[in-house]
Amino acid sequence: MDYNYQKILEDIYKEILPYAEKGKHADYIPALAKVNPDQFGICLETVTGESYEYMQADTRFSIQSIAKVFALAMGLSLKGEALWKNVGKEPSGTAFNSLVQLEMEKGIPRNPFINAGAIVVADLLLTELDDAEGEFLRFVRELCGCDDVGYNMEVALSERETGYLNAAIANMLKYHGTIENDIERVLMFYFKMCSVEMSCRELAKAFLAFTNYAPFEYAGYKLSRSRIKRLNAVMQTCGFYDEAGEFSYLVGLPGKSGVGGGIIAVCPHRYSVAVWSPRLNSKGNSVMGMKALELLTTYTEESIF
Numbered sequence: 001m002d003y004n005y006q007k008i009l010e011d012i013y014k015e016i017l018p019y020a021e022k023g024k025h026a027d028y029i030p031a032l033a034k035v036n037p038d039q040f041g042i043c044l045e046t047v048t049g050e051s052y053e054y055m056q057a058d059t060r061f062s063i064q065s066i067a068k069v070f071a072l073a074m075g076l077s078l079k080g081e082a083l084w085k086n087v088g089k090e091p092s093g094t095a096f097n098s099l100v101q102l103e104m105e106k107g108i109p110r111n112p113f114i115n116a117g118a119i120v121v122a123d124l125l126l127t128e129l130d131d132a133e134g135e136f137l138r139f140v141r142e143l144c145g146c147d148d149v150g151y152n153m154e155v156a157l158s159e160r161e162t163g164y165l166n167a168a169i170a171n172m173l174k175y176h177g178t179i180e181n182d183i184e185r186v187l188m189f190y191f192k193m194c195s196v197e198m199s200c201r202e203l204a205k206a207f208l209a210f211t212n213y214a215p216f217e218y219a220g221y222k223l224s225r226s227r228i229k230r231l232n233a234v235m236q237t238c239g240f241y242d243e244a245g246e247f248s249y250l251v252g253l254p255g256k257s258g259v260g261g262g263i264i265a266v267c268p269h270r271y272s273v274a275v276w277s278p279r280l281n282s283k284g285n286s287v288m289g290m291k292a293l294e295l296l297t298t299y300t301e302e303s304i305f
């Protein structure tokens, strides 16, 4: 079916305006507290090369947990199924930074998209690669085709200074022998990944690699069609923490959110879409972003279901 995506994006924006002041942007990371919460951007890229955008589609923001998808893709490329030795692939049903479940389950995180799981993947990349921080940027830059995507050290250091809960998680993982490297090094790499800044357009471009299901190689990292399918399966079930069911129900696409207010979603074989608005709901997901994607799949009646 051919849709007038441009018109749909514009209509959606009008319809979600009543939500513009709902929610609160992440201020537990001091550097993110400075971001103007009243911003919105959206970009949709189709596998056939069309691009549609509205509002601030070119404004860069902190991708935060969306980075966990890139890290998992690299981890799967390097280790294959062996990656799942130290991290599960089940929805957690708990907050992204929960510690309780990790203790109960003896230091094996439920999935790679909660903080504990992403810290395990960061550790794995540090073990496998001589320059994991450089390689991570190389991979992301090739995926989105932008050479100047980079870490925001102010955000990373500000999160390090106040990241007591993530430090507790890393300590728990180290105690159980789930991570190998020095805690400080692992945490810093994790915070740097989260601090990467990209725009909706750059994110939508990057996620085309997970949309068109063609085997790919970027910066030397390869994923087969089957691995891409599986990566999307993990996004579908675990991409939104304890709101994964709600996102599946309302939007019906694999996706991943971040506390910077970004959400990326993939309509397999059709399009990738990135939306951004900093005000978050109580689960840490963008209020306007969730609503915009819900309307997108409602209007087009396209989802994986």
Ligand code: GLN
Residues within 6 Å of the ligand: 063, 064, 065, 066, 096, 097, 115, 159, 166, 191, 194, 257, 258, 259, 260, 284
């Ligand atoms: N860097 C953030 C944290 O560890 C990422 C959380 C998120 O985006 N959900 O708390």
